[in-house]
Amino acid sequence: MKRLLPLLLALPLMAQAQSAIERQQEELHLLRQGWFQQTPPDAGHAASRPGGMRDSGQDGVGLLLHDVDMYFEGGIGFHSPELKGWLVPLKTGEPVDFDRPQDMRIEVSEGEVILNPQQLANLFNQRILAYPQSMLRNFSMSLDGDRLLVSGEVQPLGIGPWLPLRLSGGVKLEGDEILYQPDQVKVLGVPAYGAMSLVGLHLDSLVRLERPGALLRDNAMRLNYHQVFPLVGIDGHVDAAWLDDKGLHLRFARPAGSPAPRFEPPTQAGPSYVWLQSGDLKIFEILITYSQVLLKAEQPGQTLVFNLKDYRKVLSTGITQVNEDGTFFMRVPPYSNDTTSARLVSSAAVGSP
Structure with missing residues (x-):
C-alpha cells in the first residue's frame, strides 16, 4: 500500500504532462502544415512533382524587390523601385543556391530597374571593357537631360597612345538591345563624327568591341540586357528604355x-x-x-543594398530571426560596394598609358 500511494498521487501529474505533450504535438502538426504550404506567386511556377520535407517539388523561388540596390558583383548592378520575378535553377530539381549564382537565371515578370551614371560606368569598366585587348577604357558618365555623356580613353586600331574620348547621345530600345548611338564624338577635343561621316568611316572601323552582351556596330553601342550583366542571365521583356536625371531606366512588362x-x-x-x-x-x-525569406534594411530610411556575389558579407553581420510560421527575417546593415579597387583592376587589365 505504501508503494501504491505515491503512484496514485503521481497519476494526475502524469496525465497533465501527457496532455501538455499532446497539445504541443498538435500545435507542431499545425505549424508543419504552415511550413510546408506552397504559395507560388505565379501559377505558372506551381510544383511539378510531389513535395516533401527536403524538396518542395517546385523549381525556382519567387523574387520581389522593393526599393533595393541590387548588385551582381562589385559595383555592377542597378536600383529597383519594384521588380517581380523568379529565380530559376538551370538544373531541374535543384534548389536556388546563392553560393552558385552562375547556376540560376532571373526571370523577370514586371517592374523597373534604374542604372545611375556610376553603375553604368561600372558596367563598362568592370565588365564590358575589362579585357587585355580592349581599345576603350576608363569610362565616366554623366547625364544632360535625355542625353548620356561619356568621357574615357580610346586607342584607335589598338596601337599607339591612348587618346581622350568624348561621346554624347541618346538611347533607344531595339528588340532585346539598348542602343547608345552618340551623335557627337570627340577625340583629343576635336569633333570627329563629321569628318568620319564624310569619308564613310564609323566608330567600329577604328575600335573593335564584341563582348558578352555588348557590341559596337557602326556608331552604336548595343547592350543586350539578357546577357550583359555578370553571373546570371536575365529573362523577361523590356518594353521601354529612357534617360532622365536618375539614370537609364528599363521597364519590364509581363x-x-x-x-x-x-x-x-x-x-x-x-x-x-x-x-x-x-x-x-x-x-x-x-x-x-x-x-519565406525576408531581407530588409536594418534601419528605417535606409535603402537595402544586396550584392549577390558577396551575399555572405552582406548578411553575416545582420540579425536573423525565425518566426513560428517558418518565415526567416534578416535585418541587413548598411553595405558599401568598394568599386575603386575594381576600377584599378580594370585599368591594369587593359594596360597603362
Whole structure:
C-alpha cells in the first residue's frame, strides 16, 4: 500500500504532462502544415512533382524587390523601385543556391530597374571593357537631360597612345538591345563624327568591341540586357528604355493577358526589402524549403543594398530571426560596394598609358 500511494498521487501529474505533450504535438502538426504550404506567386511556377520535407517539388523561388540596390558583383548592378520575378535553377530539381549564382537565371515578370551614371560606368569598366585587348577604357558618365555623356580613353586600331574620348547621345530600345548611338564624338577635343561621316568611316572601323552582351556596330553601342550583366542571365521583356536625371531606366512588362504575380510579403517588411516566396533556397549551405525569406534594411530610411556575389558579407553581420510560421527575417546593415579597387583592376587589365 505504501508503494501504491505515491503512484496514485503521481497519476494526475502524469496525465497533465501527457496532455501538455499532446497539445504541443498538435500545435507542431499545425505549424508543419504552415511550413510546408506552397504559395507560388505565379501559377505558372506551381510544383511539378510531389513535395516533401527536403524538396518542395517546385523549381525556382519567387523574387520581389522593393526599393533595393541590387548588385551582381562589385559595383555592377542597378536600383529597383519594384521588380517581380523568379529565380530559376538551370538544373531541374535543384534548389536556388546563392553560393552558385552562375547556376540560376532571373526571370523577370514586371517592374523597373534604374542604372545611375556610376553603375553604368561600372558596367563598362568592370565588365564590358575589362579585357587585355580592349581599345576603350576608363569610362565616366554623366547625364544632360535625355542625353548620356561619356568621357574615357580610346586607342584607335589598338596601337599607339591612348587618346581622350568624348561621346554624347541618346538611347533607344531595339528588340532585346539598348542602343547608345552618340551623335557627337570627340577625340583629343576635336569633333570627329563629321569628318568620319564624310569619308564613310564609323566608330567600329577604328575600335573593335564584341563582348558578352555588348557590341559596337557602326556608331552604336548595343547592350543586350539578357546577357550583359555578370553571373546570371536575365529573362523577361523590356518594353521601354529612357534617360532622365536618375539614370537609364528599363521597364519590364509581363506578356499581354498574363495575370500579375501575387506576392505576400510580411507586414513588417518596411519600405526597402527583398522577399523570397515559395520554392527551395540554399543560403549559407542551409536548405530552406517552401521559402519565406525576408531581407530588409536594418534601419528605417535606409535603402537595402544586396550584392549577390558577396551575399555572405552582406548578411553575416545582420540579425536573423525565425518566426513560428517558418518565415526567416534578416535585418541587413548598411553595405558599401568598394568599386575603386575594381576600377584599378580594370585599368591594369587593359594596360597603362
